[in-house]
Amino acid sequence: MSATVRPRPPLVPAPRATLKARGPAAAAPERGAPAVDVKNFDFCYGPRQVLRNLSFAIERKSVTAIIGPSGCGKSTFLRSINRLNDLIAGVSHNGDILVEGQSVYSPGTDLVALRQRVGMVFQRPNPFPKTIFDNVAYGPALNRLVPKRDLPDLVERCLRQAALWDEVKDRLDESGTGLSGGQQQRLCIARALGNQPEVLLMDEPCSALDPIATQKVEELMFELKKDYTIVIVTHNMQQAARVSDFTGFFDRGELIEFDETERIFTTPAHERTEAYITGRFG
Numbered sequence: 001m002s003a004t005v006r007p008r009p010p011l012v013p014a015p016r017a018t019l020k021a022r023g024p025a026a027a028a029p030e031r032g033a034p035a036v037d038v039k040n041f042d043f044c045y046g047p048r049q050v051l052r053n054l055s056f057a058i059e060r061k062s063v064t065a066i067i068g069p070s071g072c073g074k075s076t077f078l079r080s081i082n083r084l085n086d087l088i089a090g091v092s093h094n095g096d097i098l099v100e101g102q103s104v105y106s107p108g109t110d111l112v113a114l115r116q117r118v119g120m121v122f123q124r125p126n127p128f129p130k131t132i133f134d135n136v137a138y139g140p141a142l143n144r145l146v147p148k149r150d151l152p153d154l155v156e157r158c159l160r161q162a163a164l165w166d167e168v169k170d171r172l173d174e175s176g177t178g179l180s181g182g183q184q185q186r187l188c189i190a191r192a193l194g195n196q197p198e199v200l201l202m203d204e205p206c207s208a209l210d211p212i213a214t215q216k217v218e219e220l221m222f223e224l225k226k227d228y229t230i231v232i233v234t235h236n237m238q239q240a241a242r243v244s245d246f247t248g249f250f251d252r253g254e255l256i257e258f259d260e261t262e263r264i265f266t267t268p269a270h271e272r273t274e275a276y277i278t279g280r281f282g
Contacts, residue, residue, distance in 0.1 A: 033101070035060040035199055035229035036081060041095035043073075043080055045088065049253065050076050054095070056248060056258045063221055063230045065240035065261065068250035069276065074233040077250070078201050081231070082118035083111055100198055116143060119192030123204040125184035127176035127191070132159075132168050135176040135187055139195045154194060161227075162190035163220050182213025189220065193228075200224065202232040206239065218243050237277055241265050249273045 034057035043051035051073045058064045066074045079085045081097055083104055097104050104114055116139075128135050136155040140146055146154050155172070159165040164186045168179070176187050185205060192200060202221075206214040221230055221243050234240050240247055241261060248258040249272075257264065257273045268274045 033060075034058055035100060036231070037098040037101075039096045039098070041077075041080070041097055042093060043076055043085070044092045046090040051080070052253045054255050056255055058229060058231060059246065060229050061225055061227070062245040063225050063232060063243050064246045064248065065244035066231065066233045066248050066250060067235070067237065067240050067276070068256075070235070072250040073253040074250050075203050078203050078231060078233050079120075081199065081201060082115050082120060083109075084115075084120065086111070112143070116145075116195040117197055118199045118201060119195055119197035121185070121188050121192055121200065121202045121205050124208045125181055125188050127179070127184050127187050129175065129177055131173050132176045132179070132187060133172040136190050136194045139191065143195065145194075145196060155190075158190040158193040159187075161193055161224065162186045163216060163223070164190060180213070182209050182216060185209060185213065185217060186220065189217075189224075193224075197228065199229045199231065202230065204233055204235065207235070214239075237265075249276060251276070 036058035038054050038056050038058075041051060041054040042049060054077065066077065068074055076085065080093070081099065081104065085091050093105065099114070099118060103109070104118075128138060130138065133152075133155055136158050137151045140154055141148065141151060156165060156169075159168065164183060167183060168174075168187075176184065179187060185208075189200075189205075206217050209217065218239065221232070224230060225245075232240075232244065244261045246258065247261045247264040249256045249264065249268075249270075251272055257268060257270045259269070264273065265277060268277065274280075
């Protein structure tokens with residue numbers, strides 16, 4: 001689904017032409033038209049540059065893992081795709097990110113429409129203080145994505161996609177905050193799916209969950225990538241190896257290496273990648 005883009009002033013300062021990248025950046029192999037195309041992207045919090053000359057492409061209907069040591073810019077990159085970083089004063093960028101061929105940083109970008117197309121699941125479950133039904137229905141109802149009469153079917157479909165329907169189908173009028181941590185995270189995934197996104201961003205989605213809940217979320221990713229492009233930030237090397245098709249290794253704001261996950265974890269091309277995944281630094 002492509003959202004209608006209405007003219008709207010940008011919420012970030014104009015790109016800083018003086019930004020310069022430092023150090024090498026690895027480009028992704030050519031794989032056809034990507035879901036997300038990152039082009040010479042720099043990002044700053046005030047005077048502090050945290051991303052440098054990122055250029056790579058994320059394939060449609062795949063899981064791409066972003067790994068790297070703490071503070072290397074992984075979450076900043078993820079939030080740049082749907083411009084959540086705009087909520088922070090003093091940020092600036094150079095270069096561009098395209099989602100399905102459309103620049104997310106063009107002056108006419110409608111941020112509401114962008115965040116419908118690019119959903120987000122955060123590190124800790126954050127269900128609304130509403131019923132389970134209303135958690136999923138809120139966005140589609142607010143944005144009038146479907147007629148009101150179709151909301152029950154949409155809610156059921158999203159809860160089924162999030163592998164939660166059988167556990168909550170008789171509790172839809174209960175508060176979402178009363179679910180277990182793992183159920184809450186799957187409810188947040190269902191809530192994101194309710195907006196009918198093209199890309200789903202996941203920022204450490206399992207870090208606050210127990211192993212059983214983590215396994216359910218990982219199994220869910222395998223199912224969801226049939227219909228969605230998923231980008232996940234994780235510190236868990238085993239998780240990245242299990243769930244992702246492609247992996248990008250970040251270090252100090254740079255993309256050091258990007259390739260198929262099996263190759264990254266078996267025969268990395270860069271010694272810094274090998275040092276990180278083998279635990280010799282980071």
